[in-house]
Amino acid sequence: MKQEFSENLLSPLPVVLVGALVDNHPNYLVIGYIAPFDFGKYIFFSLYKKRYTRSGIHQNKTFSVNIPSESLLAETRICGSKSGREVDKGALFDNFYGELKTAPMIRQCALNMECEVSEILDYDPNEGIIGKVIKSYADPECLTDGKLDMRKAHPILFAIGGDYNFYRLGDRIS
Template sequence: MSKQNWRGSTLLSPVPPVLVSCGSLEKPNLITIGWAGTICTKPSMVSISIRPERYSYNLIKESGKFTINLPTEALVRAVDWCGVKSGRDVDKFQAMGLHAAPGSALPDCPILEESPVNLECRVTQVIPLGSHDMFLAEVVGCCVDEDLLDSEGKLHLDKARLIAYSHGEYHALGRRLGTFGYSVRKKSTSKKRR
């Protein structure tokens, strides 16, 4: 296999594009974030990276909270549109026909009703890194659509039809290739009795 050598780049792909809601319930805003990630599990923490000149940057920095809303195939147009329009100029919820609701843990921070999973986040640290500042945040609440739960309460995110973003393109998530630990799981050796 032949490879070309390029200068350093942010080609870590695909990534989950997320719709981050912020502001107030009276004036909610959405921003599309391509750079979001899990930081740790205990406490549950995530990060988002935002350019300081973006409208949402100060809304989040001043309030100290935001919600990460996982988008579905049905929300892909809103994901793209909210990434190229500014909340300074337009009400993104209204323009896209979307609905803001109070969070469960942070009732004064809007969640996106149309999203099947909403992660309510409280900022713990802002780290200036260059073109973007990273907001580290603790996930203090999580709203999950009950349609994604089975009769035992297990979450099935595959039913949500979530999307991914890779090098300028949006993609539907495809088929399952395995489950965590499948590569080391011992195969059953029991034979059926007659």
């Protein structure tokens, strides 16, 4: 007989740092559950309405998705445990901007995406943010024969619906 769970078991997923300009200053928050859809043209994540970064997403209608590596675990923990109201999380990183100019990205992250908000869904006390991926960036060290090799990005994975811990990506099986 199978064990029943009340929560979603679709995990692990990569931890991401979502970036936004809040009052013209870069800020980042941790999202442990993010989903691409429409063959990766869009990204969806849920955001608690009281989060500081939310105001920047609403101000500019843009955000970034940055995939930190294991080497950024300490900074990722800060971004997930401290509010931008009290800590300058933009100062933790070397920030850069792409085509959108209002979606701060983290140079130390091997993978980055800049997104334009296409829809915001209200389901109090949270919001669902849907963003269109405008452009993606990858460090050349993460490529094998010109194609992305996620193993080389060393993403931090987070398991929900289980033990709620961090993991690393394993070996290719085929």
